[in-house]
Amino acid sequence: MSKILVVDDEPDITELISLHLMREGHECLCATNGLQVMPMVLEQQPDLIVLDIMLPGQDGMAVFKRLRSDSRTRSVPVIMLTAKAQVTDKINGLELGADDYLTKPFSPRELALRITAILRRTKIVTHVSEVKMGAFLMDRKNMKFFHNDQPIDLTTTEFKLLAVLLENTSAVHTRSELLREVWGYSDDVATRTLDTHIKRLREKLGDAGKHVVTVRGTGYQFLIEAPVAA
Amino acid sequence: MSKILVVDDEPDITELISLHLMREGHECLCATNGLQVMPMVLEQQPDLIVLDIMLPGQDGMAVFKRLRSDSRTRSVPVIMLTAKAQVTDKINGLELGADDYLTKPFSPRELALRITAILRRTKIVTHVSEVKMGAFLMDRKNMKFFHNDQPIDLTTTEFKLLAVLLENTSAVHTRSELLREVWGYSDDVATRTLDTHIKRLREKLGDAGKHVVTVRGTGYQFLIEAPVAA
DNA sequence: GTTCTTCGTGACGACTGCGTCACATGCTGG
DNA sequence: CCAGCATGTGACGCAGTCGTCACGAAGAAC
Structure with missing residues (x-):
């Protein structure tokens, strides 16, 4: 054995x-x-x-x-x-x-x-490649996400992006950090692809998209607890 | 903490x-x-x-x-x-x-x-999402494979296929098993896409492609020990 | 309010990955 | 050696993904 x-x-x-x-x-x-x-x-x-x-x-x-x-x-x-x-x-x-x-x-x-x-x-x-975070379940093996047991299928890039965000839900992930972790950019590159992918993520997540929070001037953060409406 | x-x-x-x-x-x-x-x-x-x-x-x-x-x-x-x-x-x-x-x-x-x-x-x-198998290293997080520390980047499908093959290197994985695990086909479907992907995998693995062995009439197997030449 | 910056959003083109097909190759049983 | 079948291989087209851009909306600084 x-x-x-x-x-x-x-x-x-x-x-x-x-x-x-x-x-x-x-x-x-x-x-x-x-x-x-x-x-x-x-x-x-x-x-x-x-x-x-x-x-x-x-x-x-x-x-x-x-x-x-x-x-x-x-x-x-x-x-x-x-x-x-x-x-x-x-x-x-x-x-x-x-x-x-x-x-x-x-x-x-x-x-x-x-x-x-x-x-x-x-x-x-x-x-165990499944990691649970609140109502979210991340299945690395099948590259799928679940929200309240509802499957959400994501692109490779979307998956990586969400994975990095979920890795630490208490921290704000800076733009350069995300570009480095997901896209592999070593130095700061002027690109809007991150914004676009955040948008696509939010769309696919539907209601849960509210959890992806913008931190103006810094980056993004994923909040397990739904953010309170302003 | x-x-x-x-x-x-x-x-x-x-x-x-x-x-x-x-x-x-x-x-x-x-x-x-x-x-x-x-x-x-x-x-x-x-x-x-x-x-x-x-x-x-x-x-x-x-x-x-x-x-x-x-x-x-x-x-x-x-x-x-x-x-x-x-x-x-x-x-x-x-x-x-x-x-x-x-x-x-x-x-x-x-x-x-x-x-x-x-x-x-x-x-x-x-x-730790890195799993080592012989000279092969599988990095689930970044969806990458390494052979002798040489990075090999794979498609989502290729990655899943290789992952299933590597999950048990002593067993032969049948065609239907692979089609189920990688493609999600529940019943046997007549398709050649598995063959094509095996080919693409072998190409990307280069020399290491030898490790992907055909078991005629059954399926495929990944051998950690390089198979002896006939 | 005005101006500047940052971010959201929709559209577009390029590219890539994927499945199918046709044909080639190779194995097997007789 | 041949027929039949399983697998290897190259090419092709569709579909999906990705990055960019232009424009609009929303903050922030003043």
């Missing part, structure tokens, strides 16, 4: 964990030295890493920091293991951005369950 | 938790009775729920099961709290699909950190 990298210097531990994980249908990779981790992650692209804090060669915390400092590995979830049961250490791991933290001795079954919990959540990333 | 619902029947606990969470910049809602939870979640749409297992009116586990059985609330992360420190309970909570599990007494700081860890991961859902 998922590919998991187990990093620990004690072979019995890695073997124990691997057995349990494989029983759950996961594919397992093992590393015993901290220095092996980065290359393995880059090459194998595991879905999750189980990392012991106490490692020879390079300590686990340093390995973890390296993982989180590289954009290619930053998003891989990490569960930390440690023999120290002090709460301060537990907090340290989480504080640095670990996704979970287990203290030895732990039940391998619990580890397996925690892994499942994290994987379930990260898997959503690839599957 | 985020909206968090705390469900516990002990006011001191909810207050303690709320204080810590608000200090972290979160917005806090509280409920003391299990029956209040569903309506509150539907109305307020919190980003995360902290749920005590021991509740008057309706026990926490039942509340949790209801949350997970409704599509509107299924994706909201839940952290469980309990006074029982037995490992069996801990496993029960995780087994049912809780995102995390803390046993009392716990440090409010640790709870706050665990909340941050989970929120960080779930927030990714809305922000």
